[in-house]
Amino acid sequence: MEGSIFDQERRQAIPWILWTIWKNRNNLLYAETQESPSLLVQRTLEEASLWNELNKAESIGGQLQADMGISKQWIPPAQGMIKCNIHASWRSDKQVIGAAWITRNHRGDVCMHARDALVPTPDKLAAEMECLLWVLRGLRDLRMEEVSIGTESQKLIDAVKNPARWPRYRCLLRQIEAVCLEFVVIEFEVESQESNKVVRKISTSVLRDGRLRSYLAMGGPAWLHNLIQTEVIG
Known part of the structure; x- marks a missing residue:
């Protein structure tokens, strides 16, 4: 060498x-x-x-x-947009993925949140793509048309924007691209761990606490109420 x-x-x-x-x-x-x-x-x-x-x-x-540098404070979306923070908790290729998302408006008010256990994937990036695909389909079905996706994964954003450079994930990226076309506005931004704490905790709880059932609810989870307020206030 x-x-x-x-x-x-x-x-x-x-x-x-x-x-x-x-x-x-x-x-x-x-x-x-x-x-x-x-x-x-x-x-x-x-x-x-x-x-x-x-x-x-x-x-x-x-x-x-x-x-x-990436902002350590959660930044609200522009008025009229919905910001959706996402996270995929991946441990190994033999365990399910803990996936979660939470949406908020320009005032920081929580609209909805969801969690689910997705099928195992060979690596973390594939897990993040599966999570994004699940999120996009959910937001589409809920008629949210102008959305900003906040994720900690710069690789995920790079892959979505330049799919030709990631041939190994061609199938997943094509599905993501097809769903993205159904939105009026779709944006992606990188979050820090500090500005993505709420959804990170929800996705981690899927594997840690065995919360394997699909779940969708209005507002935010009660057990994270204080953290949600802290994240918005900064």
Whole structure:
């Protein structure tokens, strides 16, 4: 990996080459199929290049985000808009996802909140996409047409805005895009943990307290009343 006699692109692709060799071995032994080695190498170099470019962009974006800072105070939406804070609590690919959302108007008044247990996903980003899809469908069915989505996940927002750069999640992103088109206005903004505490606590309670039944209610949860007021007042 450190050998300078090889160009950087090939050195960075070594993990992908090893993984491709392993998969090709299994295909040969168990499925009796064999692809062209040149095609395998070409595909491997492309995947490695894409992965490194995405992570380079995320690193730069993360640094800019850290430099600019994210507000630690909950910021209300513009008048006429509804702000929906969301969170997905993911622990492993074998456990359900704790999902929750809460909507508020420009005065900070809570409109509705919901929680649910979603099917397990292979990673946290997929869990966040499943959560977003569940949220968007719920808001659409409730006839909310102008919405701002607040999430702690910059990766999720990047994936929604640039789906072509996230081919692994193509199916989920296409579904999200289709639902987004049904809104008159749909916006996304990054929240800090401090400004997303209420919905974070609701989603965490799904797994912690075994609240696995789907739940939708007017207003906010009574057990978080004080926190909701604190979050709005700042």
